[in-house]
Amino acid sequence: MKKHIELRELISIDWAGRSIHGTYHKPFCSGRSKPTLGFLFLNYGTTPRSGGSDVTVYWADSFAKLGYPSFRIDVPGLGDSDGDLPRDMVGYANAINAEHYTAAISAVVKAVSERFHLSGVVLQGQCAGAVAAIFAATASKYVKGLVLITPYFHLQMDSVARTKIGSMAAQNPIGRPVRWLYQTLKRHLRPERLPRNANRNLIRCWNKLTYSELPMLVMTHDDEHRGYFNYIEYLQKSNSNRGQIVVKPIAGHSKEAYSTAAENWLRYHFPVEKDVAVNAGAALG
């Protein structure tokens, strides 16, 4: 069996006595100029590194075509990587919130940067992966930017269940006005402050990254905040809109829409060198 094929290579990184497995998507680039920044995708929830409906494969292929070396990895316990894993989603979310995966992700980011001669990577995470990415970015100098899809900033999983129910109720023709009325009354009767189950450790990390001016792209579903606390809005206000944070609501859930938003942001913050871009353009036809 081959490890290398034309556009991909299977990689594994040793960490704490076990192997973390991943796939490297080779960038289009000229022989003269090597890319200096990579793009690394974390698992979406507990899915394997290909992502739900194999969407992460699509994204990695897209970014590699633009000239960014792209990597998809399985954190310990997920996908093909061995490791302990809690029994249920609550346990997994708690492990993420307790920074259980930070050391592993930091090790992977460092190993990938060194092995492929990169200055670092942009780290992408979705949902729980976004939370893990924030922690890892605070811990690792090799994380040069973040793309976060629907990050959450609360702790207890029961509140996630409530927000899922709330989100579903918000779609219901009767639930929607009832929920609107409840939230309006709540806003007027109580001054805006962090919910009691806010993940304050995560928020501290977020604030650190904001003040360090790490480029961050936050993508949310355009209807995500209907019905519950908008952490991103709160954090931006409380930080006086400091930092290099772009918040992009995405209508619908198309992988193309997310990919386009990330590509535009990448081109602005981390442009591929000119001759690399020219070659990638030629390759795209």
Place this chain on the structure above:
Amino acid sequence: MPVAPTDCLQELLEDAGYLEVGGEHLYTVLHKVANPIARVLMAGPFAAERQYSYIPWVRWARYLAQRRIEVLRFDYRGVGESTGKFEEMNFETWREDAQTVASWFQQQSPGLPLILHGLELGALLAAKTLAAGIGSAGLFWSPPRTANEVLRSSLKHQIAIDNAFNTTTRKPASHYIQQLDEGETMEVEGYRWSESLWRQSYQLEMPSGDAGDWHGGKPVRFVQLDKRATPLIGTSGLRFVSTVNPDLSELFAENYHWIVNTPGLTR
């Protein structure tokens, strides 16, 4: 028949690689074993199910490997880590994948009995491969009667999503099926279904005893998984899975014991 001692659990050695098939590359993971007593080829479920069942499926492979049964698992063309575009694939493609990988595995040295093991769609493809004369036995978990049953299950989930987010123009299942029967392509759970995928799904059926001794007298075992095996099978309408790493030790032990205690399946 000697039973491999479980107090001598093997150190795990997993080797991922690509196998070329039909101009694409199938992603495979070989759970290598020193001095294996048997081999198992694991054919996984349909694309949309893969992300939910992956954790317990991999753990099952490791369970077997720890007990000196060498395991090979793979992704179908156009799915997961394998190359190719899903919309260009169909059930004939995936049958070819299963047969190619099974033939490759059977040819490895030393020669050993090969058990073809599948989950849902994989069970159907494993059965077809066994019926084609490859392999020594079959272990089938929750096989559907036809591939169309698999697609309809995925379609149900898509309808649940569509109806949850679109309360004004809900469409019944019959509307979707009519469109597919009329040859339209459709995106279902993030995968674009082609006309040939839908059409072939009616034609691909689980071999049955009515068609004669399709497995040539080789040992076969059918297991109908229930909700205790979630998320190996059977996630709910909107696919919100609370258990990600269930304790399936009883299921694993039962099936492992069938392998090692069935005459001719281990060396």
